[in-house]
Amino acid sequence: MTEYISDQTDSSDKPTVAKVTVEGPGISITRSVNEATMSSIIALLFGVTPASTSGVGGGRRHHERPREQPDKEEQLPGGWDEDLTLGEFIVETDARTFPQKICAAGYYLIKFQHAESFNREDIKTSLTNAHEDMPGNFARDWSNAASSNLIAAKQGDPGQFYVPRTGRTAVESRFQDTPKRRNTRRATKKTNSNSSNEELA
Known part of the structure; x- marks a missing residue:
């Protein structure tokens, strides 16, 4: 098994803050990296698309998309x-x-x-x-x-x-457009009264 070891430093002019090691079948790489590169590697390991490293604090990244605010x-x-x-x-x-x-x-x-x-x-x-x-x-x-x-x-x-x-x-409408209540029919007593009159006749 051939083993390749590298201890090259990052060509970026930003200071190195960590060493990253990658090992696998036939390969072993150790490399010093700056904060932005370290953040991108960690993001990739967790399945997150690395954020742009340009601008101040290039190592900053977002793990989640900001939630869309509901339309009030x-x-x-x-x-x-x-x-x-x-x-x-x-x-x-x-x-x-x-x-x-x-x-x-x-x-x-x-x-x-x-x-x-x-x-x-x-x-x-x-x-x-x-x-x-x-x-x-x-x-x-x-x-x-x-x-x-x-x-x-x-x-x-x-x-x-x-x-x-x-x-x-x-x-x-602040109850300016208020519906009218439906009237309920109560014909029971009237019906019974009519039946009694018919029986008397």
Whole structure:
């Protein structure tokens, strides 16, 4: 086995800071290198493309690509600061009624905290943590929010809800564009009354 040994110094005018040894079948090389070359070799060993060695501090390199910053305007159409708390968000959206606050809280969970959906307990907990006074009849207000299309049940996921387009429009317009609640028909008593009159006739 032929062994080649080199102790040549780096031809660069930069001072040497380390010695690098490469050994393998039939080869053994030891060479003094400067900081930039040492950094490039280490980067290659770890599978990282060496950064340019030009400029001040040529040995500096980046192990990871910088993360792309999310488009705040795309994620938050209302132009809100992503650091808003839920309490601040409720004030910002001018949510006054409790169905509106339920909608605003759901919007906040999805847009600010990136939840896929939410349920009643999620909203209750969020509003409590935001120091919002809970209503005497939460179930009624939840039903009103759903009947106004401020929130909607998520298909195939019982108990989970999301904010549909109507709710998003309401939140982003600061509840200036608020939908009307659908009227529910209550014809049971009337039907029973008519049946009783027919029997008497």
